[in-house]
Amino acid sequence: MHHVLTPAARPDIVAPDGEAPDLKTDVVIVGAGFAGLYAHYRLRRLGLSLTGFEAGPDVGGTWFWNRYPGARCDVESLDYCYSFSPELLDEWRWSERYATQPEILRYIEHVAERFDLRRDVQFDTRVVAARFDEAAQRWIVETDRGDRISARFVIAATGCLSEPKPPEFAGLEDFQGSWVQTSRWPRETVELAGKRVAVIGTGSSGIQSIPLIAQQADRVTVFQRTPNYTLPARNAPIDPDHEARVRSDYAAHIARNRLSKSGTQSRLATGLSVYEIAEAERNAAFERAWDFGGAGLPSLYRDLVAELPANRIVSDFVASKIREIVGDEQTAALLTPADYPFAAKRLCLDTDYFATFNRDNVELVDVSQTRIERITAHGVQVGDREHPADLIVFATGFDAMTGSLLAMNITGRGGLKLKDDWRDGPTNYLGLMMAGFPNLFTVNGPGSPSVLVNMLVTIEHHIDWITNCIGHMLDKGIATIEPDRQAETAWSDEVQAVGARTIYPLAKSWYMGDNVPGKPRRFLVYAGGFDSYAARCTEVADDGYPGFIMSAPVPGDASTKKQAGETVM
Ligand code: NA7
Numbered sequence: 123m124h125h126v127l128t129p130a131a132r133p134d135i136v137a138p139d140g141e142a143p144d145l146k147t148d149v150v151i152v153g154a155g156f157a158g159l160y161a162h163y164r165l166r167r168l169g170l171s172l173t174g175f176e177a178g179p180d181v182g183g184t185w186f187w188n189r190y191p192g193a194r195c196d197v198e199s200l201d202y203c204y205s206f207s208p209e210l211l212d213e214w215r216w217s218e219r220y221a222t223q224p225e226i227l228r229y230i231e232h233v234a235e236r237f238d239l240r241r242d243v244q245f246d247t248r249v250v251a252a253r254f255d256e257a258a259q260r261w262i263v264e265t266d267r268g269d270r271i272s273a274r275f276v277i278a279a280t281g282c283l284s285e286p287k288p289p290e291f292a293g294l295e296d297f298q299g300s301w302v303q304t305s306r307w308p309r310e311t312v313e314l315a316g317k318r319v320a321v322i323g324t325g326s327s328g329i330q331s332i333p334l335i336a337q338q339a340d341r342v343t344v345f346q347r348t349p350n351y352t353l354p355a356r357n358a359p360i361d362p363d364h365e366a367r368v369r370s371d372y373a374a375h376i377a378r379n380r381l382s383k384s385g386t387q388s389r390l391a392t393g394l395s396v397y398e399i400a401e402a403e404r405n406a407a408f409e410r411a412w413d414f415g416g417a418g419l420p421s422l423y424r425d426l427v428a429e430l431p432a433n434r435i436v437s438d439f440v441a442s443k444i445r446e447i448v449g450d451e452q453t454a455a456l457l458t459p460a461d462y463p464f465a466a467k468r469l470c471l472d473t474d475y476f477a478t479f480n481r482d483n484v485e486l487v488d489v490s491q492t493r494i495e496r497i498t499a500h501g502v503q504v505g506d507r508e509h510p511a512d513l514i515v516f517a518t519g520f521d522a523m524t525g526s527l528l529a530m531n532i533t534g535r536g537g538l539k540l541k542d543d544w545r546d547g548p549t550n551y552l553g554l555m556m557a558g559f560p561n562l563f564t565v566n567g568p569g570s571p572s573v574l575v576n577m578l579v580t581i582e583h584h585i586d587w588i589t590n591c592i593g594h595m596l597d598k599g600i601a602t603i604e605p606d607r608q609a610e611t612a613w614s615d616e617v618q619a620v621g622a623r624t625i626y627p628l629a630k631s632w633y634m635g636d637n638v639p640g641k642p643r644r645f646l647v648y649a650g651g652f653d654s655y656a657a658r659c660t661e662v663a664d665d666g667y668p669g670f671i672m673s674a675p676v677p678g679d680a681s682t683k684k685q686a687g688e689t690v691m
């Protein structure tokens with residue numbers, strides 16, 4: 123399923139003069155995960171020529187790469203799917219409340235097949251540079267296969283959690299066993315039986331995989347730098363009654379998702395303050411939420427997450443659950459987050475995570491004070507103890523939100539490099555576009571609601587907005603669009619101000635850039651809720667794109683279709 127585009131393969135395309143690119147296209151779409159594929163679907167309908175690049179050998183993005191044991195979505199299946207096609211919604215049936223990685227990947231493959239979305243994608247190809255040519259008002263995109271493409275628009279559908287942190291431990295080259303990253307888990311079976319496995323990292327990937335690794339491996343040593351809050355998923359086959367209710371009016375269900383803060387609807391939210399409820403009643407409700415499973419607990423009362431004393435009530439409840447489940451008191455204490463509020467780091471959902479530490483073959487090693495010193499030939503050295511291992515699993519996370527964009531070596535107007543422009547942290551307008559980088563759209567970019575929201579909702583929203591924007595430009599004969607600096611600064615300041623009013627800055631997390639050494643500390647997500655964000659984006663488009671600069675085409679450039687040209691400030 124791989125084809126390479128060459129001028130010979132596209133005789134309709136004429137290379138422009140100058141540094142002749144191999145190919146001229148209307149839009150380069152980087153990535154063929156959920157976002158990239160939907161971009162192909164929508165933009166094809168505008169009649170544009172598309173060229174997609176995907177680093178992996180097939181579609182799937184995040185769900186292609188993260189195939190570690192236990193990888194599963196933490197948004198319910200009936201919500202974590204495309205909504206653009208009623209027929210697709212109707213014909214695809216999910217088997218579980220929370221879909222596994224293989225099932226989600228099968229779904230993405232089905233969508234690619236059904237709508238013929240692989241057609242314009244060149245797989246096994248990574249974009250290594252993108253430079254805006256001001257004279258031609260076009261992007262020159264280069265790949266690791268040596269392609270040079272001239273494109274009018276670039277859509278970075280590159281994912282929020284796509285650039286894994288490299289294992290940052292001295293001595294790895296001396297290790298005589300083998301090692302894997304959860305985010306690059308091999309497609310071949312990784313033999314765990316009879317192995318002593320070291321797992322480094324207890325974020326979502328560690329929390330999902332450790333219980334399954336422990337069922338197969340001989341011994342598991344878990345290295346934990348920071349304990350995480352995690353709630354039982356209570357995954358199960360989809361509840362037929364719930365499914366029937368959703369399907370009885372799926373369109374209305376989706377419409378409600380789109381009008382919500384998080385792109386999903388909690389089945390537990392009461393709308394009440396925790397202080398309006400008597401303690402016994404509240405504790406009973408907490409217990410029911412714990413038993414119901416999923417991420418509903420924090421939504422039970424409206425002030426549980428954002429208000430610190432209320433947050434303390436729910437974090438104490440989770441701590442009591444950990445003590446109840448984990449037999450060894452010291453291990454229970456180590457597994458209990460102590461120095462940051464509930465849900466300030468991304469909340470995890472698990473299946474039997476805490477109970478796994480009751481197994482005889484599992485040991486928890488606290489590396490919060492004494493750090494992992496190095497990897498030795500035979501294991502992991504912490505202080506004066508060497509923990510033997512045959513296999514090391516790095517579940518150490520990603521250079522989130524900005525990593526995959528910066529990895530593309532993007533250069534805008536006047537030779538401005540994105541990595542210099544973002545030296546103090548990312549800035550953009552609406553999380554969609556950067557000043558000085560015309561016609562380059564980011565999907566779920568930093569400063570948009572992205573990871574705080576059901577990503578399928580934000581993906582469809584961003585791609586729809588981008589498609590409408592490009593459609594508007596084609597109609598009006600506009601060559602380029604980019605935000606003005608003032609609008610960019612105002613938006614970026616607002617993202618920080620909204621973030622500062624939340625609990626997120628109170629933890630060290632990838633939301634804040636804390637997990638990557640040297641990364642500036644800055645809140646990377648818009649926390650004002652999807653509903654108000656989407657309304658804002660609609661308003662900007664309806665009002666003729668205030669905050670954006672639009673320019674007329676270069677004389678003689680037929681690719682803009684219409685020559686009218688207008689400037690909108
Ligand atoms: P996360 O959530 O970033 O978790 C990474 C884990 O690895 C976390 O526990 C880190 O501890 C730990 N880590 C990272 N570097 C080190 C070093 N050098 N030493 C010890 N421990 C380390 O990534 P995930 O892949 O689990 O999840 C990412 C998201 O994907 C998740 O939130 C879901 O949205 C899906 P730390 O907490 O930084 O002290």
